[in-house]
Amino acid sequence: MNEGDAVESLERLGLTGYEAKVFIALQKLGAGTAREVHRVADVPRSQVYSATESLEERGLIEVQQSNPMRYRPVSIEAARSTLRERFEQEQEQAFDYVETVREQHSDDDEEQEDIWTIRGRDQIEDRIVELVREADESVVFGTPNADLVTDDIAAALRDRAADGVPTTVVSVNDVVREAFAADENVVVTAPPPMFEKEGSSTGRIVRVDGEGVLLSVLGEGEVPGIDRETAFWSVGTNFASVLIELMDNSIGSFEESCARSLENR
Amino acid sequence: MNEGDAVESLERLGLTGYEAKVFIALQKLGAGTAREVHRVADVPRSQVYSATESLEERGLIEVQQSNPMRYRPVSIEAARSTLRERFEQEQEQAFDYVETVREQHSDDDEEQEDIWTIRGRDQIEDRIVELVREADESVVFGTPNADLVTDDIAAALRDRAADGVPTTVVSVNDVVREAFAADENVVVTAPPPMFEKEGSSTGRIVRVDGEGVLLSVLGEGEVPGIDRETAFWSVGTNFASVLIELMDNSIGSFEESCARSLENR
DNA sequence: ACTCTGTTGTTATGGCTCTACTAACAGTAT
DNA sequence: ATACTGTTAGTAGAGCCATAACAACAGAGT
Numbered sequence: 001m002n003e004g005d006a007v008e009s010l011e012r013l014g015l016t017g018y019e020a021k022v023f024i025a026l027q028k029l030g031a032g033t034a035r036e037v038h039r040v041a042d043v044p045r046s047q048v049y050s051a052t053e054s055l056e057e058r059g060l061i062e063v064q065q066s067n068p069m070r071y072r073p074v075s076i077e078a079a080r081s082t083l084r085e086r087f088e089q090e091q092e093q094a095f096d097y098v099e100t101v102r103e104q105h106s107d108d109d110e111e112q113e114d115i116w117t118i119r120g121r122d123q124i125e126d127r128i129v130e131l132v133r134e135a136d137e138s139v140v141f142g143t144p145n146a147d148l149v150t151d152d153i154a155a156a157l158r159d160r161a162a163d164g165v166p167t168t169v170v171s172v173n174d175v176v177r178e179a180f181a182a183d184e185n186v187v188v189t190a191p192p193p194m195f196e197k198e199g200s201s202t203g204r205i206v207r208v209d210g211e212g213v214l215l216s217v218l219g220e221g222e223v224p225g226i227d228r229e230t231a232f233w234s235v236g237t238n239f240a241s242v243l244i245e246l247m248d249n250s251i252g253s254f255e256e257s258c259a260r261s262l263e264n265r
Numbered sequence: 266m267n268e269g270d271a272v273e274s275l276e277r278l279g280l281t282g283y284e285a286k287v288f289i290a291l292q293k294l295g296a297g298t299a300r301e302v303h304r305v306a307d308v309p310r311s312q313v314y315s316a317t318e319s320l321e322e323r324g325l326i327e328v329q330q331s332n333p334m335r336y337r338p339v340s341i342e343a344a345r346s347t348l349r350e351r352f353e354q355e356q357e358q359a360f361d362y363v364e365t366v367r368e369q370h371s372d373d374d375e376e377q378e379d380i381w382t383i384r385g386r387d388q389i390e391d392r393i394v395e396l397v398r399e400a401d402e403s404v405v406f407g408t409p410n411a412d413l414v415t416d417d418i419a420a421a422l423r424d425r426a427a428d429g430v431p432t433t434v435v436s437v438n439d440v441v442r443e444a445f446a447a448d449e450n451v452v453v454t455a456p457p458p459m460f461e462k463e464g465s466s467t468g469r470i471v472r473v474d475g476e477g478v479l480l481s482v483l484g485e486g487e488v489p490g491i492d493r494e495t496a497f498w499s500v501g502t503n504f505a506s507v508l509i510e511l512m513d514n515s516i517g518s519f520e521e522s523c524a525r526s527l528e529n530r
Numbered sequence: 531a532c533t534c535t536g537t538t539g540t541t542a543t544g545g546c547t548c549t550a551c552t553a554a555c556a557g558t559a560t
Numbered sequence: 561a562t563a564c565t566g567t568t569a570g571t572a573g574a575g576c577c578a579t580a581a582c583a584a585c586a587g588a589g590t
Contacts (some may be wrong), residue, residue, distance in 0.1 A: 538583105
């Protein structure tokens with residue numbers, strides 16, 4: 001971590017470049033005059049005054065009205081909590097309004113033939129959890145990669161299983177299977193041979209209620225060398241039906257959960 | 266709360282105006298094409314594409330690659346947690362570095378004759394809590410306004426009192442005194458007459474260890490009609506000594522804690 | 531007292547980047 | 561044929577960076 005990154009982070013938190021540099025400089029100095037800050041922060045001295053003024057309004061530094069003026073930073077903990085409070089306040093304000101204008105669109109009747117794509121691990125995880133939570137007939141989750149079974153997903157799966165929804169976890173990976181071996185509500189199984197073989201770019205497969213599917217893959221994104229996860233998903237569409245049928249036919253291990261799902265009807 | 270405020274809040278959270286409007290429009294619509302978004306969000310249609318692209322990268326909406334393209338927002342909860350995660354990450358990154366370059370400046374030897382001013386209730390509260398926490402001989406806190414006794418401050422005072430540090434709360438206000446009446450470690454007292462009378466602009470008074478002082482006042486700030494709290498404080502300086510002496514002489518009720526503080530030496 | 535020098539706090543200026551907004555265009559669907 | 565889609569270019573303005581200039585002031589040394 002170098003100073004440039006820290007400045008950029010502070011900029012993304014809403015400060016200008018000068019403000020970020022001045023704040024860091026004051027943390028280095030403990031306290032100091034405009035000139036001292038100018039030297040340490042590498043900010044034009046004349047601009048130190050406006051930067052400190054703005055920082056004082058944000059509650060990140062304190063100002064001594066004297067000649068020359070002196071400045072000192074608040075404690076790191078105080079700075080963090082001030083920024084966090086501001087963030088929470090902004091978020092509250094924004095989403096308060098969003099919630100009032102939000103239209104209630106029923107979850108089930110996805111009348112359109114929609115296939116949605118998602119990029120990025122975190123967003124995909126959010127969607128998986130949301131899909132699993134909506135399930136009330138059956139859930140199948142598969143991945144060859146233990147890293148892709150996050151706590152949130154595992155928790156959502158166990159919840160569904162505990163609620164009596166037939167839940168299956170399928171993986172070639174021993175670690176993944178063992179992770180759910182303890183839970184007797186969850187059926188753990190390995191996929192048939194010739195599927196999910198080594199070197200595959202398969203990320204995760206999710207199937208819910210015989211009408212919802214999500215499939216993610218790992219591939220080179222904009223940054224070569226770093227695998228970026230991309231997923232598509234669909235619920236209540238013919239796409240989903242076809243994809244599920246494909247899965248059921250090609251992967252024998254899905255039959256079991258399918259059968260259990262039918263028994264429950 | 267109107268839409269303009271919500272957009273501004275989202276802008277302060279790092280979105281552009283277009284991105285904010287498009288996000289809100291999609292929450293209203295549930296899902297829609299670029300043209301529908303353009304109508305609802307009042308954003309040039311041609312700019313909807315770049316805005317949605319950026320929103321997708323932030324994980325706030327999902328994109329359907331079709332003709333025409335369709336967009337849908339993630340759930341409000343997912344959006345909030347995504348933004349919060351990003352915020353915490355940025356803050357971590359920034360302050361990780363700040364902590365490494367921070368100079369350790371001893372708390373006691375404030376060799377300079379410094380009087381620091383602070384503007385804003387929250388910042389003043391932070392400073393008060395910090396001052397109280399540093400006390401190890403005596404603490405006096407006074408205010409005529411019950412609103413100025415926040416939970417954080419009350420907790421800090423009770424902590425000090427429980428640690429055996431003589432702690433006094435002084436106020437003309439019954440509510441303030443009763444708030445600490447239950448705690449037998451805290452000495453509660455009323456100020457002498459002719460002090461802290463009605464209509465005074467006194468905010469809060471803090472005295473720690475016979476060497477630190479903070480005094481805040483309520484006055485009209487930039488926005489007339491709204492009282493803005495401003496404080497100054499000083500620790501380990503001659504200023505502080507003089508101010509404390511002034512207090513001790515003019516306010517009888519301080520003598521008690523002063524005496525107790527002397528006994529402890 | 532007086533100048534000389536350096537500092538402080540303030541203000542103005544041009545360049546640069548990012549955003550807001552408009553306009554145009556080739557390809558596609560109906 | 562016509563309307564729409566997705567993309568790109570271009571202009572205007574706001575905010576930020578960077579530099580320069582300024583009056584007011586303090587101290588040193590005649």
